[in-house]
Amino acid sequence: MKGVIFTEFLGMVADRFSENMVDDIIEASDLPSGGAYTSVGVYDHAEIVLLVDALSTRTGAPVPDLVKAFGHHLFGRLSVLHPEFVCGIDDALDFLERVDKVIHVEVLKLYPDAMLPRFDTTRDGDRLQMIYRSPRGMEDLAEGLIKGCLGHFAQELRMERHKRPDGSTEFNLERLA
Numbered sequence: 001m002k003g004v005i006f007t008e009f010l011g012m013v014a015d016r017f018s019e020n021m022v023d024d025i026i027e028a029s030d031l032p033s034g035g036a037y038t039s040v041g042v043y044d045h046a047e048i049v050l051l052v053d054a055l056s057t058r059t060g061a062p063v064p065d066l067v068k069a070f071g072h073h074l075f076g077r078l079s080v081l082h083p084e085f086v087c088g089i090d091d092a093l094d095f096l097e098r099v100d101k102v103i104h105v106e107v108l109k110l111y112p113d114a115m116l117p118r119f120d121t122t123r124d125g126d127r128l129q130m131i132y133r134s135p136r137g138m139e140d141l142a143e144g145l146i147k148g149c150l151g152h153f154a155q156e157l158r159m160e161r162h163k164r165p166d167g168s169t170e171f172n173l174e175r176l177a
């Protein structure tokens with residue numbers, strides 16, 4: 001997993017909790033990398049799971065809530081780090097429809113070693129269905145990113161999330177009148 005995900009996660013922990021909390025969770029997680037992340041490095045995806053678990057133990061907040069909150073925060077950060085992807089788009093559904101076929105394709109050019117999920121999308125006017133597939137199973141992160149996107153475009157949409165029999169997760173979004 002790209003280092004940018006780790007650096008942004010620890011940045012969020014420093015902002016919302018403290019620098020001491022960052023040091024604490026790194027120390028408690030016994031990480032193969034030692035926790036010295038750079039945004040361009042690549043690290044084992046299991047390390048983010050250890051860090052979130054350690055944060056959950058210390059704060060009492062459930063892991064899924066922390067991951068969703070991180071996804072929300074991460075969208076804001078990615079849109080600042082990569083304004084070219086949000087620039088010229090003023091609608092959340094139009095943006096989300098582009099994540100798989102345009103945005104993550106460009107991300108892969110910038111970071112050839114990125115491990116990205118797959119989204120199969122179906123658009124029908126004010127509705128968008130996104131089917132998420134990833135061997136890393138980060139559907140809580142996807143939910144947080146989608147919510148961060150809705151916040152960014154200041155749009156209120158109805159969102160439903162269901163697990164599918166094949167293990168993928170569908171997100172159904174519908175624009176409210």
Ligand code: HEM
Pocket residue numbers: 001002004005075078079082085086096099103104107111113114115116117134135136137138139141142145146149
């Ligand atoms: C400015 C827009 C975006 C940029 C620049 C971006 C970039 C990235 C990058 C660099 C990674 C890390 C890849 C790795 O770990 O090696 C990533 C992962 C991921 N992205 Fe995006 N992304 C964007 C928007 C979104 C949105 C809106 C969603 C949700 C619909 C999304 C869903 C995900 C998920 C769930 C992962 C975790 C990897 C996995 O699930 O397997 N991304 N993205």
